[in-house]
Structure formats: structure tokens, C-alpha cells
Amino acid sequence: MTAAAKVSHRRSTSMHSETTTAFSGRYSDGKTARSVPADVRLGERGIEIGFPGAPQALVWPYGALGTPTPLTAKSPDALITYEFMPGASLFVGDRKFAAALSKLAPQITSRAYGWRSARPWIIAAASIALVFAVLWAANLSPARWVAAMLPDRARAAVGEQVMKSMVGARKECVEPAGRAALDRLVARLSDASGAKARFNVRVIDWGLLNAFAVPGEQIVLTRQIITQSKTPEEVAGVLAHEMGHGLELHPETAIVRIIGLTAALELITGGGGTIANVGLGLTQLSYTRVAEREADARGLALLEKAQVSPSGLVDFFRRMGEIERKAGKSDFGLFRTHPQSEERANAAAARPRWPSTPAMSTEDWKALRSICATAKAEPGKVPD
Numbered sequence: 001m002t003a004a005a006k007v008s009h010r011r012s013t014s015m016h017s018e019t020t021t022a023f024s025g026r027y028s029d030g031k032t033a034r035s036v037p038a039d040v041r042l043g044e045r046g047i048e049i050g051f052p053g054a055p056q057a058l059v060w061p062y063g064a065l066g067t068p069t070p071l072t073a074k075s076p077d078a079l080i081t082y083e084f085m086p087g088a089s090l091f092v093g094d095r096k097f098a099a100a101l102s103k104l105a106p107q108i109t110s111r112a113y114g115w116r117s118a119r120p121w122i123i124a125a126a127s128i129a130l131v132f133a134v135l136w137a138a139n140l141s142p143a144r145w146v147a148a149m150l151p152d153r154a155r156a157a158v159g160e161q162v163m164k165s166m167v168g169a170r171k172e173c174v175e176p177a178g179r180a181a182l183d184r185l186v187a188r189l190s191d192a193s194g195a196k197a198r199f200n201v202r203v204i205d206w207g208l209l210n211a212f213a214v215p216g217e218q219i220v221l222t223r224q225i226i227t228q229s230k231t232p233e234e235v236a237g238v239l240a241h242e243m244g245h246g247l248e249l250h251p252e253t254a255i256v257r258i259i260g261l262t263a264a265l266e267l268i269t270g271g272g273g274t275i276a277n278v279g280l281g282l283t284q285l286s287y288t289r290v291a292e293r294e295a296d297a298r299g300l301a302l303l304e305k306a307q308v309s310p311s312g313l314v315d316f317f318r319r320m321g322e323i324e325r326k327a328g329k330s331d332f333g334l335f336r337t338h339p340q341s342e343e344r345a346n347a348a349a350a351r352p353r354w355p356s357t358p359a360m361s362t363e364d365w366k367a368l369r370s371i372c373a374t375a376k377a378e379p380g381k382v383p384d
């Protein structure tokens, strides 16, 4: 504080001392433990603190006053601090003084405190709203944006949990020759995807006709998908489509929607650990038409890059379309998670063809067909 500023805080109170009520208070300069009695007046510009025998009063302008706790209309007393004299304080044990001061220095009232403590939150909320508005304008979903920020470790952990909750007690099909054949096909498509991690594809001994992607580049094919496929190109087509979902982070986005943005942000920051008990149903991992088109587009691009014919995908979805028509839409499987089979088969068929080689050797295809030969589910546990 400069000498000039110090001077400006002092002025003669002779004009006011007769016209305003004097309250008795105690003043402490904050440097010594002792407080001294003071005559306190509410002047024109600020609190005037007069000391017995001193010619001039100290003036604390109203705008620079503070209180450790906010003043209310019912405050029995007031403990005042002053911005430019840190440590100094004035105590006036009079409710009339407190009430009068709260009108002259509104920034020290509880209403002002409420607003001041709420302000950071309001600003934060407004910032988040702005971010979401920008995302909305950019046609990006917040859930997808959050999904893209999930660290690989969190995606893998969540994927593992989702996998467990969906697969349940059903057994994985691990017949070695079939497994090796599948690995070769997965590697071919996975490498074409340019994904930093290779997809982890599991076949589950499950009578339901379905295939789905879970977070962390993981895919589940049911035994029925393998047995209902007429060619390895059909399996390759289904796989490429599911990889498309994975590359577009559709499973992660679905999970973020289910657990909510707050829990997802905890996953991102690592504070949340794992998501406990996400009781996922198959329908919860079903996607919108837009997402299906994105997965189809990605899948077809993968097939092209891996030089696998898309005819399998077209044939598979066409056949599914027929079953869909006959069975109705109530079937709880691939049709539920992958609707509009026929429409999408037609879209895929309309694409120009590219040079291709067989998706699998005859031996590999034969081995894959019997990948579930030795899988035995625990009796009574599997509701196929």
C-alpha cells in the first residue's frame, strides 16, 4: 500500500460525528493480539473507526469490506475485514449495526455469498453446455466424443465386463484347428483396418444367431453364425461389419450412454476403477440405422483392402432378410441388433466389385466349421 493510499483512508470525521449514531466496537490491527475499543460510525463512504484521543478516524470504504461469514438481516453482530489492511478486523456486537451495514455493503450479505459461491459452477455448467452445443453443431454425439477419450486400458476392461455379462456361463469354442483358421482370417481383416490393436474375436457355443462387438476391439460370434454361414466369405463379411462397429467406437459409445457421462469421465480420469454390474442386455448394444450404415461402409472398405469378396456379406444379409420376413421382427438376435438386412444387402451389392482371393482355404473353412466340436456348456446353465 502506498503512502498516498494510506492517507486517502483517513479523513476528518468532525462533520459526521455529530450526525451519525456511534456504535462501540473493538478494533484489531492484526499485528498485535490485543484489540482496542473503537467508536464506529457508518459514514457516507465507509465505516469510520474512531479511537479515543486520536484526531482522525480510520475509514474503510464499503466496497472493500469483507466478512468471514456472510451477514444476514438477523446477524446479532458483525466481524469486518478490509481488503487493503490484511489481518485487521473490526468487531461490533450490535444487531442494528449489522443490519444497517448489510444495506450499505451488499457484497457481504448471504445473498451475495450464495451467488459468489455458485458462480464457478454456473460458469462450468455454461462451458459444458457450450461444448455440447459445439458438438451438436458439428454433428458429433457427446457420448461418442467421450467414448473416443476412453484410454485403451479402460476400453479393454469395460469390454471384458460387457463380454462376461452377455456371454454368461456359455463356453468359448476353442478347437485348435478352427481357432487357428479364425485367427488367420481375423489377422487378414484386422491388418487391413489399420487399427493399432488386432481384433480379439471369440466364438461362443451359443444357439442364438448373433454377432456383436464389445469395447476394446473385441467381437463375439455365436456358434450359429458359423453354422448358418454357407461360405467363409459370409463369416468374413459379418466379421468385417462388426469390426466396422468397433472402429467407429459404437460399442464404447453405447456403454457411455448406458453408464452416463459422469461414470464415463471417471473411467477416463482413472478415478472410477471399473463399472460395476452393468447388466447389459443384447438390445442395449443395438445401434441406429446411421450406425449400421457406418459399420457397413467400414466393413466393405476392410473387405476391399483385404481383397475379400463382399458377395458373402450380401448373401448372408439377404438370407437373413428372408428369415427376418418369415420370423417377424420379434426375434431376439441378429435381427434385433442388425435390422433392415435386405435393404443393406442391396446397398452392399450395388458397390462395384474388386479383385479378391478366397477368404479361407478349404481346410481352414472345414476347421472353422467345427470350432465348437469340443465345447461343452455346463449342463442346465445355458438357456439356448
Ligand SMILES: [Zn+2]
Binding pocket: 241, 245, 287, 292, 295, 337, 338
Ligand atoms: Zn451392425
